Amino acid sequence: AQSVTQPDIHITVSEGASLELRCNYSYGATPYLFWYVQSPGQGLQLLLKYFSGDTLVQGIKGFEAEFKRSQSSFNLRKPSVHWSDAAEYFCAVGGTHGNQFYFGTGTSLTVIP
Amino acid sequence: EPEVTQTPSHQVTQMGQEVILRCVPISNHLYFYWYRQILGQKVEFLVSFYNNEISEKSEIFDDQFSVERPDGSNFTLKIRSTKLEDSAMYFCASSETGLGGVPPGTQYFGPGTRLTVL
Numbered sequence: 206a207q208s209v210t211q212p213d214i215h216i217t218v219s220e221g222a223s224l225e226l227r228c229n230y231s232y233g234a235t236p237y238l239f240w241y242v243q244s245p246g247q248g249l250q251l252l253l254k255y256f257s258g259d260t261l262v263q264g265i266k267g268f269e270a271e272f273k274r275s276q277s278s279f280n281l282r283k284p285s286v287h288w289s290d291a292a293e294y295f296c297a298v299g300g301t302h303g304n305q306f307y308f309g310t311g312t313s314l315t316v317i318p
Numbered sequence: 319e320p321e322v323t324q325t326p327s328h329q330v331t332q333m334g335q336e337v338i339l340r341c342v343p344i345s346n347h348l349y350f351y352w353y354r355q356i357l358g359q360k361v362e363f364l365v366s367f368y369n370n371e372i373s374e375k376s377e378i379f380d381d382q383f384s385v386e387r388p389d390g391s392n393f394t395l396k397i398r399s400t401k402l403e404d405s406a407m408y409f410c411a412s413s414e415t416g417l418g419g420v421p422p423g424t425q426y427f428g429p430g431t432r433l434t435v436l
Contacts (some may be wrong), residue, residue, distance in 0.1 A: 231333070237422050246427035247359075249409065256422050295361060299425075303374050304349060304416045305363035306425060 207232050209296050211309035219317050226281040226312050228296030230294050238279040239297040239306065240270055249295065255279065266290070291316045320344045322428035324410050329436045331400055338393045338429045341410030349423055350393045351411040352385065354378070355430075361409065367393065370415065400435045405434050 210229045230236055237256050241249040244313040253264025271279045279296060293313050297306040297308055331337050343350050352364040359412075364374040367385050382404075384396045387398045397404055407430045413423030 227372060237417060239424070241427070246429070251426065254424055290333035291351075292384075297361075298420075299417045301418060304351070304366045304413075304418075304423070305374055305376070306353075306361075308353075308361035308365070310360050 206210070207302065207307045209298050209307050209309035211294075211296055211312050213312045214310070215313045215315070215316060217315040218228050220233050220288050223284050224281075224283045224286045224290070224314070226314070227298075228279045228281065228309060230279065230296070230298040230307075231277065231278050232300055232307075234296050234301045238272060238298070240264065240268070240279075241295045241297060242248065242266075243293040243295065243311075245292075246282075248282045252281070252294075286314075286316055288316045288318070290314060322410055322412055322426055324408075324415045324428040326431060327429065328434070330436065331336030332354055333402055334399050336395050337400055337412075337433065338432070339397075339408050341395070341412075341428055342391050343393055343410065344414075344426060345391070347412035347414050347426075348385070349373075349413045349416050349425075350385075351413075351425060352395045353409045353411065353431045354406040355404045355409065355428075356403075364395070366416075374415075397433075400433075402411050404436050405433055406436045 208231045239254045240252040296309045299306045325340045350367040355361045365379045410428045411425040413425045414424035
């Protein structure tokens with residue numbers, strides 16, 4: 206079955222600290238992986254995506270993610286968090302089993318001064 | 319930058335009433351989707367639409383739901399007789415190609431419509 210697990214429901218970090226949000230997936234074919242961010246009152250904004258090739262992908266706003274096939278993971282990282290990064294982050298997987306995305310439950314990020 | 323838009327941002331309705339949620343996908347996109355997120359739960363796929371027909375649908379998308387592309391720009395989701403459990407945020411998305419395309423299609427999401435059924 207296709208699924209995404211985001212083990213951390215809520216994370217709090219200090220501004221300027223590094224960040225890692227975890228994502229594990231289960232997908233029965235070649236996975237395509239995505240991270241989206243949702244600020245209050247906003248839609249889901251694409252941060253980055255992985256289809257193939259280099260397993261370290263760069264996204265917008267200084268985010269990056271690394272695909273690790275052996276661990277079925279696609280963790281999101283940022284070296285130095287800004288207050289404006291406070292939002293809900295969603296990992297999603299899709300692939301050749303159709304066009305639908307499977308989302309995780311999201312991780313809520315709080316940034317403290 | 320082109321974006322997906324949705325109206326209304328918030329819809330309140332009485333149980334048993336029909337609602338239509340509206341979306342304007344990105345103009346050169348060919349694939350359209352509806353997802354929903356019940357408060358505190360995952361974003362769930364409802365349906366995908368391509369070439370004027372449903373290409374996939376989930377178990378959630380039962381006979382109470384329908385989708386339509388009434389003109390060249392709008393994409394609508396209709397819920398015929400709303401239930402309390404239909405209360406959720408509904409997201410529209412669009413993509414240039416499907417996930418089987420080259421390159422695979424990235425889905426771009428609108429801001430959502432919050433549906434409250436009383």
